[in-house]
Amino acid sequence: MFTTSAVAAPPVRVCQERLAASRTVRSIVVNSGNANALTGKQGRRDAETMVARLEERCGGPGLVLSTGVIGVPLPIDRVLAGIDAASAELSPQNEKVSRAILTTDTGPKTVAVSVETEGGRFTVGGIAKGSGMIHPNMATMLAVIATDAPIDPVALKTILARAVDRSFHEISVDGDTSTNDAVLLLAGQPSPTADVDLDVLEAAITHVARDLASQIVRDGEGVSRVMEIEVHSAKSPDEARSVAESIARSSLVKTALAGGDPNWGRILSAAGASGAPISPSGLTLELGDHVVFEKGAVVSADERELAETFAADEVSVRLGLGRGDALARMVTTDLTRRYVEINSEYTT
Amino acid sequence: MFTTSAVAAPPVRVCQERLAASRTVRSIVVNSGNANALTGKQGRRDAETMVARLEERCGGPGLVLSTGVIGVPLPIDRVLAGIDAASAELSPQNEKVSRAILTTDTGPKTVAVSVETEGGRFTVGGIAKGSGMIHPNMATMLAVIATDAPIDPVALKTILARAVDRSFHEISVDGDTSTNDAVLLLAGQPSPTADVDLDVLEAAITHVARDLASQIVRDGEGVSRVMEIEVHSAKSPDEARSVAESIARSSLVKTALAGGDPNWGRILSAAGASGAPISPSGLTLELGDHVVFEKGAVVSADERELAETFAADEVSVRLGLGRGDALARMVTTDLTRRYVEINSEYTT
Numbered sequence: 006m007f008t009t010s011a012v013a014a015p016p017v018r019v020c021q022e023r024l025a026a027s028r029t030v031r032s033i034v035v036n037s038g039n040a041n042a043l044t045g046k047q048g049r050r051d052a053e054t055m056v057a058r059l060e061e062r063c064g065g066p067g068l069v070l071s072t073g074v075i076g077v078p079l080p081i082d083r084v085l086a087g088i089d090a091a092s093a094e095l096s097p098q099n100e101k102v103s104r105a106i107l108t109t110d111t112g113p114k115t116v117a118v119s120v121e122t123e124g125g126r127f128t129v130g131g132i133a134k135g136s137g138m139i140h141p142n143m144a145t146m147l148a149v150i151a152t153d154a155p156i157d158p159v160a161l162k163t164i165l166a167r168a169v170d171r172s173f174h175e176i177s178v179d180g181d182t183s184t185n186d187a188v189l190l191l192a193g194q195p196s197p198t199a200d201v202d203l204d205v206l207e208a209a210i211t212h213v214a215r216d217l218a219s220q221i222v223r224d225g226e227g228v229s230r231v232m233e234i235e236v237h238s239a240k241s242p243d244e245a246r247s248v249a250e251s252i253a254r255s256s257l258v259k260t261a262l263a264g265g266d267p268n269w270g271r272i273l274s275a276a277g278a279s280g281a282p283i284s285p286s287g288l289t290l291e292l293g294d295h296v297v298f299e300k301g302a303v304v305s306a307d308e309r310e311l312a313e314t315f316a317a318d319e320v321s322v323r324l325g326l327g328r329g330d331a332l333a334r335m336v337t338t339d340l341t342r343r344y345v346e347i348n349s350e351y352t353t
Numbered sequence: 354m355f356t357t358s359a360v361a362a363p364p365v366r367v368c369q370e371r372l373a374a375s376r377t378v379r380s381i382v383v384n385s386g387n388a389n390a391l392t393g394k395q396g397r398r399d400a401e402t403m404v405a406r407l408e409e410r411c412g413g414p415g416l417v418l419s420t421g422v423i424g425v426p427l428p429i430d431r432v433l434a435g436i437d438a439a440s441a442e443l444s445p446q447n448e449k450v451s452r453a454i455l456t457t458d459t460g461p462k463t464v465a466v467s468v469e470t471e472g473g474r475f476t477v478g479g480i481a482k483g484s485g486m487i488h489p490n491m492a493t494m495l496a497v498i499a500t501d502a503p504i505d506p507v508a509l510k511t512i513l514a515r516a517v518d519r520s521f522h523e524i525s526v527d528g529d530t531s532t533n534d535a536v537l538l539l540a541g542q543p544s545p546t547a548d549v550d551l552d553v554l555e556a557a558i559t560h561v562a563r564d565l566a567s568q569i570v571r572d573g574e575g576v577s578r579v580m581e582i583e584v585h586s587a588k589s590p591d592e593a594r595s596v597a598e599s600i601a602r603s604s605l606v607k608t609a610l611a612g613g614d615p616n617w618g619r620i621l622s623a624a625g626a627s628g629a630p631i632s633p634s635g636l637t638l639e640l641g642d643h644v645v646f647e648k649g650a651v652v653s654a655d656e657r658e659l660a661e662t663f664a665a666d667e668v669s670v671r672l673g674l675g676r677g678d679a680l681a682r683m684v685t686t687d688l689t690r691r692y693v694e695i696n697s698e699y700t701t
Contacts, residue, residue, distance in 0.1 A: 012625030012633050043621050043633055045650040075618025076651055184622050256604070256688075257696060264697030270423025273391050274532050277360030285360050285391055302393040303424050340604075341697075342690040348605060349612030349689075 006169050008186035014042035015052040016069045017185060023056075023066060028158035030191055032063040033149060034091075035106045036084055037134070038073040042184035051079045058085050062092035070147050070187050072108055072134060103132040106147060109347070110134055114220040120209045122202040127154035129209040133217040135224075146173065148188045148217050154206050156192035164207045165190040172214035177253040177337045178225040188214070222336050227343030231319055232262050236276075237332045238289075238325040244281050245333035248326065251279035252335070259340035262320065267311040269297050276324060287327025293320065300327070354517050356534035362390035363400040364417045365533060371404075371414060376506035378539060380411040381497060382439075383454045384432055385482070386421040390532035399427045406433050410440035418495050418535050420456055420482065451480040454495060457695070458482055462568040468557045470550040475502035477557040481565040483526075483572075494521065496536045496565050502554050504540035512555045513538040520562035525601040525685045526573040536562075570684050575691030579667055580610050582683045584624075586637075586673040592629045593681035596674065599627035600683070607688035610668065615659040617645050624672060635675025641668070648675070 007017045024030075034055055041048045052069050059067040071079075094101070103113035117130035135146035156164070169188055190210065195201075222231055234252050239245035252258055255275035261268040269290055276283065286301035293314035295306045314320060355365045372378075382403055389396045400417050407415040419427070442449070451461035465478035483494035504512070517536055538558065543549075570579055582600050587593035600606055603623035609616040617638055624631060634649035641662035643654045662668060 010622065010625040011627070011629060011631045012621055012636075043618060043646065043651070045633065047650075075622060076646070078651070184625060256692075260693050260696035262697075263693060266697065270391060273360055274358065274423060277358040277532060279359070281359060283359045285393065288360075298391065298424070303391070303426070339697075340693060342693045344604075345608050345611060345688060345690045345693055348608035349610075349614065349687075 006165060006188045008183055010184050010186075012043060012184055014040055014071060014184045015044060015048040016041055016055075016071045017187060018049070019052045019056060020068045020070070020187065023068060027066060028161075029066055030068055030189075031065055032059050032067040033070065033189065034059040034067065034088055035070040035072070035102070035147065035149075036079075036087065037071075037106050037108050039071060039077060039079050040073045040075050040185045041071040041079045042075040044076065044078055047078055051081050051084075054081060055084060055088065058088045059092075062088060063095065068189065070185070070189075072106065072147055072185055075184060106132070106134045108134065109226060111224055114217055114224070116213050116216040116220075118209050118212055120205050122154075122205045124154075124200040124202060127152055127206065127209075129154075129206070129213050131213040131217050133221055135221045146183065146186045146188075146221060148173065148214070149191070150189070150210060150213055150217075151191040152206065152210065153193050154201055155195040156201060156203070156206065157195045160203060161190060161192050164203070164210055167207070168211040168214040171211055172218040173221075175335050176218050176222040177250070177335060178222060178228070219336070222338060225338040226347045227341040227345075228338040229341055229343075230262055230265070230317075230339045232258070232337050232339070233319060233321045234335045234337065235321070235323045235332065236326065236334075237323065238327050238329060239281075239331040239333070240326070240329040242331045242333060244326070244328070245331045246335075248276050248279045248281050248283070248324065249333045249335040251275050252322070252324070253337035256340055259337065262315070262337075262339035263341045265312065265316040267292055267297075267315040272322060272324065273298065281326070283326050283328065287325075289325035289327065291323040293317075354513060354536045356531055358532050358534075360391060360532055362388055362419060362532045363392060363396035364389055364403075364419045365535060366397070367400045367404060368416045368418070368535065371416060375414060376509075377414055378416055378537075379413055380407050380415040381418065381537065382407040382415065382436055383418040383420070383450070383495065383497075384427075384435065385419075385454050385456050387419060387425055387427050388421045388423050388533045389419040389427045390423040392424065392426055395426055399429050399432075402429060403432060403436065406436045407440075410436060411443065416537065418533070418537075420454065420495055420533055423532060454480070454482045456482065457574060459572055462565055462572070464561050464564040464568075466557050466560055468553050470502075470553045472502075472548040472550060475500055475554065475557075477502075477554070477561050479561040479565050481569055483569045494531065494534045494536075494569060496521065496562070497539070498537070498558060498561055498565075499539040500554065500558065501541050502549055503543040504549060504551070504554065505543045508551060509538060509540050512551070512558055515555070516559040516562040519559055520566040521569075523682050523684060524566045524570040525598070525683060526570060526576070567684070570686060573686040574695045575689040575693070576686040577689055577691075578610055578613070578665075578687045580606070580685050580687070581667060581669045582685060583669070583671045583680065584674065584682075585671065585680045586675050586677060587629075587679040587681070588674070588677040590679045590681060592674070592676070593679045594683075596624050596627045596629050596631070596672065597681045597683040599623050600670070600672070601685035604688055607685065610663070610685075610687035611689045613660065613664040615640055615645075615663040620670060620672065621646065629674070631674050631676065635673075637673035637675065639671040641665075
């Protein structure tokens with residue numbers, strides 16, 4: 006799954022075209038420091054050159070992911086030398102890749118789980134980098150998840166879409182969609198005889214995706230606190246999602262969170278601006294365990310207890326719309342002075 | 354014209370209902386410090402009580418606007434005493450209203466122009482407050498524009514919609530739509546014999562609206578620099594607007610602006626995330642007088658000159674989409690540490 010940006014970077018386009026032709030993948034090359042985005046025809050040639058060198062060294066079909074500065078041509082000679090050097094070090098034990106793909110991350114993001122199924126014991130492992138766009142534009146959220154379980158490509162695509170919906174699509178740092186976002190899921194070659202329990206594997210893959218997404222949002226730029234938003238009693242999942250996203254993107258909610266200020270008026274105001282046809286009389290809002298607004302009326306809550314709830318590292322907010330039974334979740338970060346510093350103090 | 358928020362405040366609802374019944378208005382009361390928003394049935398009763406007292410003191414029909422904290426019941430006794438006191442001081446010379454409506458504004462926002470028409474000399478004057486939501490939630494942008502020219506209510510409504518589209522809809526500070534936003538336009542009673550040049554008056558009203566909008570955006574919370582965004586060569590005005598808004602709302606564009614960093618990759622990335630079906634090969638981007646990206650390719654520009662362009666108080670950015678001849682403009686502010694401080698350091 007790739008970014009929906011209209012100016013998706015050349016490596017994203019190359020991956021999409023190759024996967025449209027064949028779902029078989031044997032190797033992936035990732036470079037950080039330069040996103041090869043908005044680099045025109047040269048960028049396209051560079052992405053293809055990277056794949057060609059990768060396939061030569063590691064076997065193909067290959068894919069390419071890039072993350073880093075936007076609008077600067079790739080130093081292709083250095084990148085090719087890097088592919089040569091890295092391919093000589095490949096081994097099942099080598100974890101360097103989880104660090105090599107980082108940009109402003111404060112540490113590597115990895116997770117692995119094993120599951121026992123009727124068809125045998127399988128492992129699902131993943132690495133990721135992100136998030137926040139920085140210095141200048143390291144936004145790119147990249148994740149690669151792999152399993153040794155043999156899964157048919159069609160099933161794999163469905164599983165990935167569902168897992169991403171319940172993980173990477175539930176986090177917001179900037180509210181910005183980057184030029185290079187990509188999540189890849191690789192599985193073993195399926196065979197007609199293999200008896201694989203897809204439900205168990207989907208649960209494991211979803212767990213890995215959620216764990217990586219959680220690591221990303223907690224490592225967001227300048228983040229001191231995260232808010233888990235649940236919007237329930239919506240008319241449809243899309244409605245729930247749009248209200249949750251409006252809250253997650255609001256600068257005013259995010260600055261209140263930074264200040265540890267249980268300023269719930271901003272949460273309802275952001276919900277009201279989402280475009281969903283909600284009505285104050287249907288709304289119920291809980292901050293942590295405290296109901297602060299119910300069916301159109303303010304509920305008195307202990308100010309000190311509310312302040313304590315908002316001073317925690319993780320703040321949970323539940324908003325009921327009173328319109329149905331659909332639900333959506335988002336995790337957002339606070340907007341701190343440190344975020345502004347990180348993103349403004351770069352000078353060209 | 355009022356906020357499109359689904360949780361619009363009781364005073365907004367009261368105004369909308371009264372204007373639906375009759376377009377005649379003789380008096381307006383504005384309180385600041387409390388938005389009377391998300392205050393349920395009590396809020397509704399309070400807004401109606403304010404209008405009743407206003408009409409008693411100043412004559413009706415009356416309207417009510419509120420701005421300030423959300424979710425706190427109005428101290429109605431103090432408000433009514435305030436209406437009594439203020440109504441005793443009414444005079445054509447009294448400018449106190451332009452200061453009384455302020456919240457976190459650093460100063461009053463007023464403008465007046467006179468125009469000579471065939472039908473006589475008329476004046477258009479306006480006052481406004483805003484913007485930025487703060488401490489806790491002073492977001493509400495309010496503006497009242499009045500003219501002594503006699504204009505029919507139907508024409509007035511059309512003129513206001515067009516003027517707002519070219520003024521208050523072209524500015525963004527937070528990207529948040531508040532519960533109380535309102536712009537009122539009042540004109541003299543039309544008579545069948547009056548010969549009024551509507552084009553000249555519309556130009557004057559638009560000028561006043563644009564001037565107030567400009568004062569608001571430049572007085573945005575913690576603002577050190579503004580960016581004037583023009584998106585041209587779009588397929589439709591809506592497309593141009595959606596790309597301009599995506600750029601204006603991007604935290605990454607706004608932090609780059611705060612740092613005086615000509616980080617144009619973030620501008621194109623924000624444009625690409627707008628949902629408009631643009632293509633890098635059609636894009637042309639100018640920062641000030643410098644073309645930095647043209648038809649899919651980076652154009653080398655003098656780094657020092659670009660940095661100077663971005664260090665100015667006003668930065669102009671022009672993005673061509675290469676898809677048609679529609680155009681939209683937005684003015685946005687930088688996202689500074691001071692903005693975060695103002696909006697996070699309040700504690701309940």
